Amino acid sequence: xxxxxxxxxxxxxxxxxxxxxxxxxxxxxxxxxxxxxxxxxxxxxxxxxxxxxxxxxxxxxxxxxxxxxxxxxxxxxxxxxxxxxxxxxxxxxxxxxxxxxxxxxxxxxxxxxxxxxxxxxxxxxxxxxxxxxxxxxxxxxxxxxxxxxxxxxxxxxxxxxxxxxxxxxxxxxxxxxxxxxxxxxxxxxxxxxxxxxxxxxxxxxxxxxxxxxxxxxxxxxxxxxxxxxxxxxxxxxxxxxxxxxxxxxxxxxxxxxxxxxxxxxxxxxxxxxxxxxxxxxxxxxxxxxxxxxxxxxxxxxxxxxxxxxxxxxxxxxxxxxxxxxxxxxxxxxxxxxxxxxxxxxxxxxxxxxxxxxxxxxxxxxxxxxxx
Amino acid sequence: xxxxxxxxxxxxxxxxxxxxxxxxxxxxxxxxxxxxxxxxxxxxxxxxxxxxxxxxxxxxxxxxxxxxxxxxxxxxxxxxxxxxxxxxxxxxxxxxxxxxxxxxxxxxxxxxxxxxxxxxxxxxxxxxxxxxxxxxxxxxxxxxxxxxxxxxxxxxxxxxxxxxxxxxxxxxxxxxxxxxxxxxxxxxxxxxxxxxxxxxxxxxxxxxxxxxxxxxxxxxxxxxxxxxxxxxxxxxxxxxxxxxxxxxxxxxxxxxxxxxxxxxxxxxxxxxxxxxxxx
Numbered sequence: 182x183x184x185x186x187x188x189x190x191x192x193x194x195x196x197x198x199x200x201x202x203x204x205x206x207x208x209x210x211x212x213x214x215x216x217x218x219x220x221x222x223x224x225x226x227x228x229x230x231x232x233x234x235x236x237x238x239x240x241x242x243x244x245x246x247x248x249x250x251x252x253x254x255x256x257x258x259x260x261x262x263x264x265x266x267x268x269x270x271x272x273x274x275x276x277x278x279x280x281x282x283x284x285x286x287x288x289x290x291x292x293x294x295x296x297x298x299x300x301x302x303x304x305x306x307x308x309x310x311x312x313x314x315x316x317x318x319x320x321x322x323x324x325x326x327x328x329x330x331x332x333x334x335x336x337x338x339x340x341x342x343x344x345x346x347x348x349x350x351x352x353x354x355x356x357x358x359x360x361x362x363x364x365x366x367x368x369x370x371x372x373x374x375x376x377x378x379x380x381x382x383x384x385x386x387x388x389x390x391x392x393x394x395x396x397x398x399x400x401x402x403x404x405x406x407x408x409x410x411x412x413x414x415x416x417x418x419x420x421x422x423x424x425x426x427x428x429x430x431x432x433x434x435x436x437x438x439x440x441x442x443x444x445x446x447x448x449x450x451x452x453x454x455x456x457x458x459x460x461x462x463x464x465x466x467x468x469x470x471x472x473x474x475x476x477x478x479x480x481x482x483x484x485x486x487x488x489x490x491x492x493x494x495x496x497x498x499x500x501x502x503x504x505x506x507x508x509x510x511x512x513x514x515x516x517x518x519x520x521x522x523x524x525x526x527x528x529x530x531x532x533x534x535x536x537x538x539x540x541x542x543x544x545x546x547x548x549x550x551x552x
Numbered sequence: 553x554x555x556x557x558x559x560x561x562x563x564x565x566x567x568x569x570x571x572x573x574x575x576x577x578x579x580x581x582x583x584x585x586x587x588x589x590x591x592x593x594x595x596x597x598x599x600x601x602x603x604x605x606x607x608x609x610x611x612x613x614x615x616x617x618x619x620x621x622x623x624x625x626x627x628x629x630x631x632x633x634x635x636x637x638x639x640x641x642x643x644x645x646x647x648x649x650x651x652x653x654x655x656x657x658x659x660x661x662x663x664x665x666x667x668x669x670x671x672x673x674x675x676x677x678x679x680x681x682x683x684x685x686x687x688x689x690x691x692x693x694x695x696x697x698x699x700x701x702x703x704x705x706x707x708x709x710x711x712x713x714x715x716x717x718x719x720x721x722x723x724x725x726x727x728x729x730x731x732x733x734x735x736x737x738x739x740x741x742x743x744x745x746x747x748x749x750x751x752x753x754x755x756x757x758x759x760x761x762x763x764x765x766x767x768x769x770x771x772x773x774x775x776x777x778x779x780x781x782x783x784x785x786x787x788x789x790x791x792x793x794x795x796x797x798x799x800x801x802x803x804x805x806x807x808x809x810x811x812x813x814x815x816x817x818x819x820x821x822x823x824x825x826x827x828x829x830x831x
Contacts, residue, residue, distance in 0.1 A: 264587040267560040267561075371686050507592075512756055522655050522735075523719070526717040526782055530716075
């Protein structure tokens, strides 16, 4: 009688570890340099810092190297690392008008102050495979030259602020007393606070955020926005100095920010009770350069403001529970674990029910025989 | 490089606070801000976070998966805990002070100085009848478990008996409906009036709950359809011959006939060792 269960766990795991390492660098190649990943896999690194929710391009690049370029696995590694690091402090709310933009477009107005800046965008490239990259001999290494003498660090006015000044756009009421929710330190409780919702969304898996946003656009939801602005750039992060209590810039994070103009709604001014109509806003902000995710996030932000959900995309529990890469891939993968005990229990039930049915059928047959 | 038991001290303290609340309200699910661990969500991160938060340097730890100490995931969890704490590891149920399990409670009755941590995939027993969290929270608050009884009734109506297999729901101290993680029905009576403390952790679903020692735990049933454990009808373990243990069946090649083996490997080894000594 041969009993073949999953035994010898330690040996099997060690061999699997060895094989993973072998596959990572097999075929005699040169191990890829972290700097190469950071520089030349820029958008992949961006995806990992966004889902990993830790702004360290270096940690993300190491994680990508370790996971053979698998972004979900890399993001998982980053998040797990994040759990071992204490939270030091909150930053001062960042003003995105202070962002140093490398890209900034609007699809609601053609002529916007400071103009439309495409930046490093693939939007208008042809998606043709460039086979010359197979053996790249010459490549661009020099940044483009600046052609005028306009200042680069001037704050760039936001399109939504232009609309706000005209009373056309909702102005979120800021509660100065309220400390933003921290989903990494506080439990997930529904209905979720907007600050918590935005955090769940920005850490969300790229594909999941995209799919849910797309569903809303197709009609499984009512949000179909016009983009006030998409900006990509470096946002200064400031904290209050622990001793001097002054503002200090501790660094810059590369982010993509989207403000979506959504359908208009009737509002009542809390001060004078006057009724009016204003556009509603959807907001998206993600680490790194990722227009697609930030746009989809802005749709979902708006969709989740619905008090009475009319579609799954407007339902906080449906969207926010299922959007996280760590939770979804972990649970789907757990199906690979042994389920011998619970399956045995299910076998017990099905056999018992089958036996009952057979008995009942036999009784019926016997009963028919007597007649 | 990493802190003792991996997590930072504030995180561990937060989890211990959730545990204290859970022990104070047996069977109630306490939400907590679950951390991402170097193990996948769904692979025991809830249990692991509890273990890492309560573990001390002198602990003797046992981790087993579906009753088996040598199952790959149990081994992997032990590797991580040992790497970050350096505690001693055992497979012997009676030696361990802290035990972490997936889907089984040991056959040997645990003592009051032992703590069993259970890994929970789906902490919400009402999820079978209600998918919305805001609604299940209300149902627990109002002890509104009617839908669950309707499910049992419909089971009997359609199939002639209760079809719930593992993860059989229980009522704790006549108040909270609680999911049993999926342990088999065989293990459910062990929760009632136990000598030891049970801690339940659901990492992905971010909930912690507990059954303290000497707590009344009653499986859900109908007056005329009682709770029943798995029936192994005269089957015995091929290794130790036990007929009083949860058995996993071993399909024979070609599909004819079945053999069985104990799911609790340490229990099985103990029986065999005793048999050798007796001989």
